[in-house]
Amino acid sequence: MLEENKAKGSTENKEEGTVKKKKLAVVFHSQNSVNHKNHPLSGKFSDKAKKAKEQEKKEDEKKSPNGRPLPPGTARVTPLKTLNAIQKKKAEEEKKLEEERLLQEQKEREEAAKREAEEAAKKAVEEKAETVEKPMKPKVNKLSGIVAHAVSKDGGEKSFDKERAERRSSAFPKTDRKPGFAKDFSKDKDFSKDGDRRSFDGGRGKAQAAKKPAAQSFAPEIVEKQSRVKHDAVKPAKKTYGNKSFENEKATISQKNRAQRKQNKYGATQSYERDDQVKVKKTGKGAFIKPEVVKTVEETIKSITLPEVITIKELAEKMKQKSADIIKKLFLKGQIVTLNTELSYEEAENIAVEYDILCEMEEKVDVIAELVQDSEVDEEKDLEPRPPVVVVMGHVDHGKTSILDAIRNTNVTSREHGGITQSIGAYQVSVKVNGESRVVTFLDTPGHEAFTAMRMRGAQSTDIAVLVVAADDGIKPQTIEAINHAKAANTEIIVAINKIDKPTANVEKVKQELMAYDLVAEDYGGSTICCPVSAKTGEGLENLLENIALQADVLELKANPNRKAYGVVIEAELDKGRGSVARLLVQKGTLHVGDVVAVGSAFGKVRAMIDDKGRRIKKATPSMPVEILGLNSVPNAGEIFQVKDNEKEAKAYADTFVSEGKQRMVEESRKKVSLDALFDQIKAGELKDLPIVLKADVQGSVEAVRDSLQKIQNEEVQVKVIHSGVGAINESDINLAIASNAIVIGFDVKPDATAKDIAERENVDVRLYNIIYKAIEDIELAMKGMLAPVFEEKVIGHAEVRMIFKSSGVGVIAGSFVTDGKVQRGAKARLTRDGEQLFDGNIASVRHFKDDVKEVGTKQECGIVLEGYTDIQEGDQLEVYIMEEVKR
Numbered sequence: 001m002l003e004e005n006k007a008k009g010s011t012e013n014k015e016e017g018t019v020k021k022k023k024l025a026v027v028f029h030s031q032n033s034v035n036h037k038n039h040p041l042s043g044k045f046s047d048k049a050k051k052a053k054e055q056e057k058k059e060d061e062k063k064s065p066n067g068r069p070l071p072p073g074t075a076r077v078t079p080l081k082t083l084n085a086i087q088k089k090k091a092e093e094e095k096k097l098e099e100e101r102l103l104q105e106q107k108e109r110e111e112a113a114k115r116e117a118e119e120a121a122k123k124a125v126e127e128k129a130e131t132v133e134k135p136m137k138p139k140v141n142k143l144s145g146i147v148a149h150a151v152s153k154d155g156g157e158k159s160f161d162k163e164r165a166e167r168r169s170s171a172f173p174k175t176d177r178k179p180g181f182a183k184d185f186s187k188d189k190d191f192s193k194d195g196d197r198r199s200f201d202g203g204r205g206k207a208q209a210a211k212k213p214a215a216q217s218f219a220p221e222i223v224e225k226q227s228r229v230k231h232d233a234v235k236p237a238k239k240t241y242g243n244k245s246f247e248n249e250k251a252t253i254s255q256k257n258r259a260q261r262k263q264n265k266y267g268a269t270q271s272y273e274r275d276d277q278v279k280v281k282k283t284g285k286g287a288f289i290k291p292e293v294v295k296t297v298e299e300t301i302k303s304i305t306l307p308e309v310i311t312i313k314e315l316a317e318k319m320k321q322k323s324a325d326i327i328k329k330l331f332l333k334g335q336i337v338t339l340n341t342e343l344s345y346e347e348a349e350n351i352a353v354e355y356d357i358l359c360e361m362e363e364k365v366d367v368i369a370e371l372v373q374d375s376e377v378d379e380e381k382d383l384e385p386r387p388p389v390v391v392v393m394g395h396v397d398h399g400k401t402s403i404l405d406a407i408r409n410t411n412v413t414s415r416e417h418g419g420i421t422q423s424i425g426a427y428q429v430s431v432k433v434n435g436e437s438r439v440v441t442f443l444d445t446p447g448h449e450a451f452t453a454m455r456m457r458g459a460q461s462t463d464i465a466v467l468v469v470a471a472d473d474g475i476k477p478q479t480i481e482a483i484n485h486a487k488a489a490n491t492e493i494i495v496a497i498n499k500i501d502k503p504t505a506n507v508e509k510v511k512q513e514l515m516a517y518d519l520v521a522e523d524y525g526g527s528t529i530c531c532p533v534s535a536k537t538g539e540g541l542e543n544l545l546e547n548i549a550l551q552a553d554v555l556e557l558k559a560n561p562n563r564k565a566y567g568v569v570i571e572a573e574l575d576k577g578r579g580s581v582a583r584l585l586v587q588k589g590t591l592h593v594g595d596v597v598a599v600g601s602a603f604g605k606v607r608a609m610i611d612d613k614g615r616r617i618k619k620a621t622p623s624m625p626v627e628i629l630g631l632n633s634v635p636n637a638g639e640i641f642q643v644k645d646n647e648k649e650a651k652a653y654a655d656t657f658v659s660e661g662k663q664r665m666v667e668e669s670r671k672k673v674s675l676d677a678l679f680d681q682i683k684a685g686e687l688k689d690l691p692i693v694l695k696a697d698v699q700g701s702v703e704a705v706r707d708s709l710q711k712i713q714n715e716e717v718q719v720k721v722i723h724s725g726v727g728a729i730n731e732s733d734i735n736l737a738i739a740s741n742a743i744v745i746g747f748d749v750k751p752d753a754t755a756k757d758i759a760e761r762e763n764v765d766v767r768l769y770n771i772i773y774k775a776i777e778d779i780e781l782a783m784k785g786m787l788a789p790v791f792e793e794k795v796i797g798h799a800e801v802r803m804i805f806k807s808s809g810v811g812v813i814a815g816s817f818v819t820d821g822k823v824q825r826g827a828k829a830r831l832t833r834d835g836e837q838l839f840d841g842n843i844a845s846v847r848h849f850k851d852d853v854k855e856v857g858t859k860q861e862c863g864i865v866l867e868g869y870t871d872i873q874e875g876d877q878l879e880v881y882i883m884e885e886v887k888r
């Protein structure tokens with residue numbers, strides 16, 4: 001109807017003009033008003049109607065819901081059903097809102113995750129590019145691999161989304177997305193952690209989750225740090241929780257406080273956490289945080305190597321500490337030291353231990369020993385039999401030279417005979433053994449010299465020692481010496497019982513005597529080969545040679561001839577016309593003319609080579625003695641020679657030898673065994689045996705002293721008498737002592753002049769005794785480090801008595817004139833009259849005029865009081881001396 005009126009009015013308006021229009025407007029107004037009687041809702045909103053309605057409502061309220069009037073005094077209430085419905089509706093509305101909000105948040109998170117993934121992908125690509133350029137560190141390698149997997153083009157994103165959805169559904173089960181979620185979320189610590197991480201970091205969570213296993217296997221620290229970083233990094237996101245964020249934040253704060261309390265308790269954690277927090281702030285929300293490898297501080301025990309002696313300064317440098325600190329520490333312990341104070345290894349070790357530093361004793365490399373060592377290792381298949389090298393030893397006049405000559409003369413062919421013009425210290429002979437031609441090399445240097453010199457570098461140059469014993473004389477001191485030399489060098493001994501042509505010869509007696517020296521002849525049940533020979537008649541020589549050859553077979557003497565030559569110098573000299581001449585024994589390989597030889601401090605190219613028959617030869621094979629020309633200087637006998645590739649190499653060898661040799665000489669002179677240093681050497685573990693060379697005036701003494709000495713031993717060291725004999729200490733004894741680093745003990749004997757010279761030069765400790773127990777006591781004390789010092793008399797001046805004074809207080813004063821030197825208080829004096837010594841004792845006091853003085857010098861007058869001696873006369877001579885401690 002309204003529509004109709006509207007249409008009608010508009011038509012009328014159009015038809016009747018403006019006046020009508022006005023009227024119509026009024027009509028329209030009245031007709032459209034709800035107050036108009038024609039209005040369809042007329043009366044509905046009128047005051048009257050309103051009032052009526054209210055009245056009706058009041059009436060209704062007085063009725064029960066089912067329309068019955070309420071009893072007076074009761075009010076109408078909303079039914080429970082209706083209330084429930086209202087609440088349900090409200091809850092549904094709230095739920096709807098909450099779901100919408102969560103959906104919104106989820107959307108936001110997905111977007112954030114996408115951004116993260118993109119960023120991670122970008123980083124991975126960058127890292128990959130870096131790893132292509134540089135060699136990858138393990139950490140980068142693993143991480144880049146993981147990231148690459150997370151963003152791989154095909155399926156990478158897909159699996160990423162899928163995994164993210166899975167994780168989200170597991171991290172946020174739908175039942176948890178309720179209004180109480182935030183509260184529960186914050187209360188549940190474990191869930192809160194994971195939930196935080198998984199829900200807020202989105203894509204990063206995925207990437208990191210993907211990294212996690214790899215990172216764990218790589219270094220647990222990485223994972224720990226990552227989780228902490230992520231946990232903090234998501235904090236700002238919590239604020240987006242709208243009205244729930246407050247509760248969430250409260251939970252975070254309480255969590256933080258708990259962490260803080262924990263941090264305060266453990267300082268280390270505190271600083272660690274703080275560092276991370278700083279990092280989080282820097283990186284900001286949503287940024288990809290590259291996990292850092294936390295360097296594990298491993299407790300490493302430092303160790304240093306120390307020499308036997310070290311200065312404070314050197315020690316500080318080795319320990320990387322300040323010298324001042326060490327000096328201070330020692331000072332506080334009552335030790336006053338300076339930078340240059342030398343410390344023993346033990347002292348230095350004690351200091352180092354205080355700095356938690358372990359010490360090791362510096363191992364001294366014997367450069368020369370290394371240098372002379374044969375660097376080439378011969379294989380068994382390359383070895384070929386070589387002639388034995390034999391040395392002939394024995395007592396004086398027992399026939400050594402005669403035997404050697406006889407062997408040489410009977411074994412050289414007529415062609416060679418005339419050729420023997422010179423001795424080169426060794427020669428070779430051919431022997432027929434069982435119809436087979438065999439060669440034997442003889443060294444014709446005096447036996448013990450050959451041993452001592454050859455043993456200089458520890459080279460075993462001789463294979464067999466022929467001990468010559470005259471059948472008519474038996475074992476003599478030098479025979480024993482020779483036995484001991486051979487034994488000390490571990491050389492096989494073949495006994496040649498010589499002069500069997502003599503009527504007084506007694507072969508059996510010699511064999512019996514030999515038994516005292518552990519040389520038991522085969523026919524006496526032993527293994528020592530004894531060959532009766534006569535150098536004069538030549539009898540038995542063939543048999544001797546055969547036995548030598550057989551013994552060589554037993555010893556299986558072999559060498560590789562196809563390699564660079566290596567051997568030993570037999571002797572060497574400077575020849576006026578030919579320069580340096582060295583006689584060598586080739587032990588391995590083949591020496592050729594033109595080879596460059598290095599031998600000790602000498603070197604040079606072999607210019608010429610001469611054999612034992614004086615012939616020029618081009619090459620020398622194992623066990624061959626040769627004379628070579630061409631060295632730049634004269635080498636020492638016993639020195640090792642080696643063939644080098646070129647002169648430069650040989651020169652370098654020689655240079656090292658010279659420099660090291662000097663150093664070694666200093667050290668060796670210090671290291672020589674002496675009773676004074678014995679204890680230190682034992683303690684340092686340098687000594688296990690104490691070798692002794694014993695000489696006495698009679699055999700009875702030798703045995704008595706030897707037996708007593710050999711009984712001396714303690715836990716660390718044992719006395720070993722390596723040689724004992726009757727007679728003065730000679731050159732040979734000293735040489736043996738040098739070669740074996742032994743102490744020489746003389747009982748009622750003295751060293752001869754040469755022996756004394758060598759002993760002094762070579763620092764050999766020679767001890768002389770005339771009472772057995774004193775010798776034993778000294779060695780025992782030395783082994784315990786308690787050997788008393790030795791004092792030596794030192795004359796300091798002479799005086800002549802010119803006047804006698806008598807004093808009631810001091811007795812007789814010898815008014816004397818000091819002719820030379822000085823007279824010293826506390827010194828000793830010997831008074832002689834007409835060459836006869838009347839007094840030897842202490843000087844009680846020395847006066848100059850009336851004053852007591854410490855000393856009076858040459859050409860001065862003084863008063864001397866002798867302790868306990870008054871029978872002094874004018875003209876008496878006084879020799880003043882002091883007792884000085886001598887270093888032994």
Ligand SMILES: Nc1nc2c(ncn2[C@@H]2O[C@H](COP(=O)(O)OP(=O)(O)OP(=O)(O)O)[C@@H](O)[C@H]2O)c(=O)[nH]1
Binds near residue numbers: 403
């Ligand atoms: N009857 C006899 N005399 C011999 C024999 N061998 C050596 N002689 C003699 O013994 C003496 C010493 O001989 P050498 O060969 O000089 O003895 P050595 O051991 O070499 O002597 P040194 O070189 O001084 O150590 C000489 O007069 C030889 O003639 C032998 O078998 N029978």
